[in-house]
Amino acid sequence: MDKVLMHVGPVTIKDDILLAGVKNNVGFTSKEFVDAFSTSLKGLREITNAKSYQPFIIPGGGTSAMESITSLLKKGDNVLVVSNGVFGDRWEAILKRYQVNVEVLRPKPGYYVKPDEVKEATEKKHYKLVTFTHVETSTGVREPVGEAVKKVRNDVDITVVDGVSGMGAEEVNAEEWGVDVYISASQKALGSTPGAGLLVLSNKAVEMISDDSVAGYYLNLKNWLPVMRSMEEGKAMYFATPPVHTILQLAQAFDDVRKEGIHNRVKRHSLVSGAIRAGIESMGLRIVAKAPETYSNSVTGVELRNADPKKVMEASITEGIEFAPGVHPAFKYFRIGHMGWVTINDALITIGVLERVLKSLGEEIRLGEGLRAVQEYVENHDNHNPK
């Protein structure tokens, strides 16, 4: 088999999705494109359980989608950022470019800010908007965003969740939780190509989009809103040229998600990520996320005692797997992305390669221990394929 991407995005992409973009004559006004756009918008609503919400697909990715929420902010607004890591901090970096006031809550590395701590802050002071991170891609820490949002939604105007590594891998109930803005990107657990930032907005959030927001032009949702509405109804409309082929692929990804069923998809992510962590732990390695309830379905950080993470990654590529580098300064680690179309077989080769590579790089590993743990985990947890 070819090299496999156990990366945090792009991940290994199914050929049907890639080939859906091999269209040499589809322009942004073509019926085929408009249909794909409409399909994708509807898919966004379904996958976030947000029937009444307005979906957006904008160029870029997670970061452009995050920045686009400046369309809801006005000069001087107070924003609270709940940051569990590098991508939580990105909210601060983005918002500090604008004339709004930003405050940040942070946990110890490898943990998350508890819902009660957020509540404490929102009770003390009124924030127009508070941001959360469903799964912090830098550490793999999952935050109980449903619980947190429910706690504070009456204190603040708008709750925003960065679901970049959440959508498609974790259960999302945006509407029921009261999340006003749920954000993601095409290349993560949806398993498509990068190039599109994704959002769903509650009606309250849509109403806050205004001409006198602090937003710029290209990432201003005011400019994209009529395009979204028109496209969903099957009518081409232009603001700026969308990434046509990326969206053709995204529509195929949503079709594949529908075929699998969103619930089955989350279960599959849970099974595979559990199997990988079982393998990791049975090798005696530590996971960056420090509390089991914060283990995510999409990303696992692996701490190393002896081996150099860079060398682990290079040797693993030689063995046919590409992992993602660690980016959080508090840990010596690399990251395993287990998102998109991962299966138990990906868990097996991940642990199989790591056993040999880590052993050769000086970690104390007994070959086969990790793999047996994977098998036993699957044996005990896989009930979705009754044989």
Add this chain to the structure above:
Amino acid sequence: MDKVLMHVGPVTIKDDILLAGVKNNVGFTSKEFVDAFSTSLKGLREITNAKSYQPFIIPGGGTSAMESITSLLKKGDNVLVVSNGVFGDRWEAILKRYQVNVEVLRPKPGYYVKPDEVKEATEKKHYKLVTFTHVETSTGVREPVGEAVKKVRNDVDITVVDGVSGMGAEEVNAEEWGVDVYISASQKALGSTPGAGLLVLSNKAVEMISDDSVAGYYLNLKNWLPVMRSMEEGKAMYFATPPVHTILQLAQAFDDVRKEGIHNRVKRHSLVSGAIRAGIESMGLRIVAKAPETYSNSVTGVELRNADPKKVMEASITEGIEFAPGVHPAFKYFRIGHMGWVTINDALITIGVLERVLKSLGEEIRLGEGLRAVQEYVENHDNHNPK
């Protein structure tokens, strides 16, 4: 044959370019991607004749690339926009979202602002930055940007050219002309997929990028600059996930451009666009660009006397060609994009289809007249393929 896109982008894309993006396991840290990124950056420098310039590839397209020049502007800066149409006006719309002062020069519809008029303005007042449009995509009007920039470059700090519909179709000599920023996008005359904004910046422009610019975060060249430098040297670096597959395709497009030769490429665009206009004019139709020296190699607006442009476009799709709608309010017209990989055969089918469609929709057309004009134009101008 399948439907052909005679559109303003995406255009009909060669299969080798599309297939270059069919990679299921190339992440943003993969060697294959870094190589493609590096190839594309080098290609940008070559195609703009700008050896000493810094190239950028950022997510989005023409508009995101335009907005990214806010990275060079500070609060209160004076900017002069030379606008020949809808996309010239876009500069104003973008810049008005920021705390800079914008003034606009405009010509009569179908014309362009003469270099002397710009000179007059830049002599009267000091502008930090002045923007031009190489080819105004909304009307097909080409501006003599080389001449204009040379005239004013000593009056202003930074000259910016929107070459969205220029790069790949028109001769560009950014360095010699003294253009500080030349902007384009992947899906136009480069003939690749949409999703990437392209820029080259002179050293002077690069030095103006600063932390205290008015720019936001995602489109802030300050954030992308180290990525460009690292990628060109073959080392993966991350700021935000790039559109990996779009860039794999872009690299293939640049390879194909190199194989053709940039000069040959411009000549081909000139030949095909000339043949199409010969056909259009021999049918008795008027071209939106009002002076022959402003005819562009990439876009031609076609005015209609009787027929409804929307109906022309719909009927043409049935006949296998998709044109672009007109977007300039001053004209009743549609647009022919003749960019990317167009050949004489595209000119033949464009005119052949229009003859029949326009006749059926009430224009006075004698079948075969336009086609004869195409053939004669080619006979008189095609010396690049000596037989």
Add this chain to the structure above:
Amino acid sequence: MDKVLMHVGPVTIKDDILLAGVKNNVGFTSKEFVDAFSTSLKGLREITNAKSYQPFIIPGGGTSAMESITSLLKKGDNVLVVSNGVFGDRWEAILKRYQVNVEVLRPKPGYYVKPDEVKEATEKKHYKLVTFTHVETSTGVREPVGEAVKKVRNDVDITVVDGVSGMGAEEVNAEEWGVDVYISASQKALGSTPGAGLLVLSNKAVEMISDDSVAGYYLNLKNWLPVMRSMEEGKAMYFATPPVHTILQLAQAFDDVRKEGIHNRVKRHSLVSGAIRAGIESMGLRIVAKAPETYSNSVTGVELRNADPKKVMEASITEGIEFAPGVHPAFKYFRIGHMGWVTINDALITIGVLERVLKSLGEEIRLGEGLRAVQEYVENHDNHNPK
């Protein structure tokens, strides 16, 4: 646009068909393959109007399919070959390798053997089997096979029609005409990739397949018959490895044929071939097929007075069209294939390129005359797209 194949097969293939073969994990026992095989078998029956017939898809192409009818012959059988050209003669070349008696009827070059002449022969002597050629690919001559078969079917046991350049371009009513075996190949007017020989056999023909036929092993329909029956019912069965990807593509081609409608498909071929011949004739060139009623929907031979056919073909490739060489010794000519997915736009570029190429090679051509003839032909004959 890219180079276009106006060839006699492979022809220009639609991307959806090519991409249907991009499957990296479909083996000959995979469900996906069995389904595609089944779809193709059903498609064969539909396109030949032969509801009660047994379809076969065997490796190879027209020639392997032709040779497979030895499965119906026994030592000493008399066979009559009605040959209108090179591919009619191929029947003789094939059958002479076997212990059967072959006689051949031939017309003047550019003509076909009249049904009455065949009737005369079958009345004089009993033939086990008589072969016809629907469209003789070497000359483009179409034979009235329906009429001919009806005349002789009671005199002979088995009637065989080589429909290699017929299926998909001409009306076929195998059952009503009394054709016992209708043969074709995947890469002709079905517009798919080469690699598959196609047949439908009447029950009478199937019953004649026997262990003691003169046939060899690989092309012995006795070996393939159980595979066809099993595959059609959705059950994998093996005799020899089939060209899996070729058949995945063929199934897509049949899907596309169904979407278009067989009748519409024949009309389109008729329109395009008529337009091309109108252009050819208005340039003053002669067509190889000597009687208008023998003009085929799929192939046109073009005689040249002065120009060297080889040079015409080479120069045309430079201009973006690849034609097929002439292969019949009686003519100085080349062949235009107009099969598969051809449209009026292919007719336009065919004639447009030929005008310029032929003029440059010394034929007396007035540029635009051929193209005007194309346009007028379309104006007068195209009523399938009411506007």
Add this chain to the structure above:
Amino acid sequence: MDKVLMHVGPVTIKDDILLAGVKNNVGFTSKEFVDAFSTSLKGLREITNAKSYQPFIIPGGGTSAMESITSLLKKGDNVLVVSNGVFGDRWEAILKRYQVNVEVLRPKPGYYVKPDEVKEATEKKHYKLVTFTHVETSTGVREPVGEAVKKVRNDVDITVVDGVSGMGAEEVNAEEWGVDVYISASQKALGSTPGAGLLVLSNKAVEMISDDSVAGYYLNLKNWLPVMRSMEEGKAMYFATPPVHTILQLAQAFDDVRKEGIHNRVKRHSLVSGAIRAGIESMGLRIVAKAPETYSNSVTGVELRNADPKKVMEASITEGIEFAPGVHPAFKYFRIGHMGWVTINDALITIGVLERVLKSLGEEIRLGEGLRAVQEYVENHDNHNPK
């Protein structure tokens, strides 16, 4: 990851090979095709170590290539078939359709006919031609064909080796061994798509091709010989339409083989097949090939005590691996193909899936044992990737 084919052909194919066939305008006279054909012919010579031999690529596959050696036989010739299983018997089935005398040597199931036994036969009687099977695909038994051929080559006129499951996975030294005809197919260890039969012939073999052979027409090497010679020199030539896209893909496969190096390729196959067998045996299962020296690099038959092979195959598909059914009547088994582009990761998932599937179907399996054996085998044998 997607389903993986651990099948006996087609196997899992690399995307670059599949995509090499996505060409919509390459006809059999196109330069691109002629180049690919030429590349493939040269590749055949290299991979068989047969510098002075004439390569052939004919439509079909292993069986059509086998039958084509009738081109070397005349009426009444004596042929000895050394058959180690179903595909050895196929030689008999083929040759019995022709007027030659066939005798067969057979071993016990799971074994091979010893070279000395063959020698005994060829000393007793003169055979024009003797056939061997490098790897018997039905059982996975490898025969020491080099040794056997050397022993008998002076007794017989022509030695033929069926290398269908050998070429690309096993060392082949056709010229040194004195093999006159070495046969294979595109979809086996070359890892390309099915549709092409491959042969190399010694000069002696080529000289035996004659007009009065017993061969038919389509599989008659006399007809293909001038095409091979012309194509290799870069000149299009026609006998019957070749499977153009299959050959474009085959040329890419040969390019990839060259990049890897033939020797490295054989070592990789040896490593992966060894690891798989280590896993199988550590699970307590028996291998169909009964003597370790007959284990092949390409196919392993796995005997089952309790589980139904059909159920194992079905359950394995659910778990993402498709195996091949057993076809030899002497065993209750299924087959693992480990050919083409297989890696250690394929060995891991093969054993991982089998552990769980076999356990669920009643075999006594301790989860993790097979996997540990794979890891230890690799640890002890993999020295081609020094880390």
